[in-house]
Structure formats: structure tokens, C-alpha cells
Amino acid sequence: MHTSLHKAVAAACFALAAGAAHAAADPLHNAIITASYNGQPGGMLGADHLFADEAGSNVSALDPIEPGAEFLSRDYLLAFDFAPDGRLTIFNNGALPAGAYSASFDFGATLAAPITGFSVLDAGPTSGTPVLSIVNGHTISIDLTDVAWNGDFSALTTAITLQGPVAPVPEPDAAWMMLAGLVGIGMLARRRRDAATPR
Numbered sequence: 646m647h648t649s650l651h652k653a654v655a656a657a658c659f660a661l662a663a664g665a666a667h668a669a670a671d672p673l674h675n676a677i678i679t680a681s682y683n684g685q686p687g688g689m690l691g692a693d694h695l696f697a698d699e700a701g702s703n704v705s706a707l708d709p710i711e712p713g714a715e716f717l718s719r720d721y722l723l724a725f726d727f728a729p730d731g732r733l734t735i736f737n738n739g740a741l742p743a744g745a746y747s748a749s750f751d752f753g754a755t756l757a758a759p760i761t762g763f764s765v766l767d768a769g770p771t772s773g774t775p776v777l778s779i780v781n782g783h784t785i786s787i788d789l790t791d792v793a794w795n796g797d798f799s800a801l802t803t804a805i806t807l808q809g810p811v812a813p814v815p816e817p818d819a820a821w822m823m824l825a826g827l828v829g830i831g832m833l834a835r836r837r838r839d840a841a842t843p844r
């Protein structure tokens with residue numbers, strides 16, 4: 646019985662950890678993204694519209710097929726590929742002439758938790774510094790003006806992280822009851838061990 650209790654506790658802990666890990670592993674699962682390019686919603690062409698230059702093309706769902714860009718800039722110079730695990734990879738489709746290059750992405754109410762982190766994961770062959778910003782809990786922006794791409798189809802990968810689950814603080818009565826239960830289990834285990842020990 647002692648072994649089966651340990652197995653049950655271990656299985657429960659594993660199931661909880663696996664569930665938390667899955668939620669943490671796919672923060673952008675089922676995301677619907679509204680994008681703008683250089684401040685213009687019409688500056689982005691979305692995969693849901695087959696990258697057609699039409700009204701509403703700046704809104705796209707997360708592409709379940711990897712790799713698969715969700716957005717192209719209207720000038721076709723940049724592609725933006727989101728992954729369910731929170732990665733955003735930006736590719737240059739050719740040499741970028743001098744100028745301003747910025748994008749913003751709004752996930753609206755489709756995220757499970759607020760965005761708390763946005764950072765460079767892998768700069769690849771690029772040089773220079775992208776400016777990454779969290780606009781609010783569901784919107785990010787990236788300024789690529791100072792990035793040198795060092796070749797066509799270079800990749801710059803960033804990571805978006807969401808706020809982790811916050812464990813509820815137990816009520817004082819519940820904490821005391823839990824402590825008393827643990828002490829009781831410990832005393833019972835000790836009695837059984839003492840009873841099983843030959844004298």
C-alpha cells in the first residue's frame with residue numbers, strides 16, 4: 646500500500662507538471678493576430694487571405710503548418726513567421742534599402758495570459774539591434790530599422806513569453822489543516838515502521 650501511494654502521488658505530480666508544461670510550451674496556440682507595418686494596417690498581407698492585398702488581410706490565425714509565415718510586408722521585403730511555442734522569426738526576402746521598418750502584432754483576447762517577455766532568441770547572421778517592445782498585455786512591436794540582414798533570407802528569431810500561472814495563496818485554516826494532515830501521516834508511518842521492527 647505504501648508503494649502504491651507513492652506511485653499515485655508521483656503520477657498526480659507528473660500529470661500536473663505535464664499539463665503546465667504543455668500550456669507553457671504553446672503560449673500562442675489558437676492565436677488570431679492583427680498586424681501593422683510601419684504604422685499602417687494595410688502594410689501587412691496575411692496568410693489567411695493568401696497574402697492578397699485586400700481589406701482585412703492584416704488579420705491572420707496562427708498557421709498550424711511549420712514553417713509557414715503568417716504575414717508578408719506589403720513591399721514583400723519581410724516575412725513574419727509565428728510558432729505556437731512563442732517564437733517569432735523574421736526573414737528578409739531581399740536587400741532592404743535604407744528606411745524605417747517596424748511592425749506590431751496584436752493578439753487580442755486569444756492569449757491565455759498576458760505577454761510579459763519579448764526578447765531576441767537567435768540573431769542568426771544579422772547584426773545591429775532590433776528594438777523590441779511590449780505595448781500591452783496582448784500587443785508587441787518590433788523596430789528593425791537598425792538591423793543589418795547580411796544576406797538574403799537571413800533569419801532573426803525572437804521569443805514571446807506569457808505570464809505563468811500564479812498559485813493561489815491558501816487560506817490560513819487550509820494551511821494548518823494540511824500541516825496537521827502531513828504530521829498525522831508521518832506519525833502513522835512511524836507507528837507502522839515501529840510495529841514491523843522486531844524487538
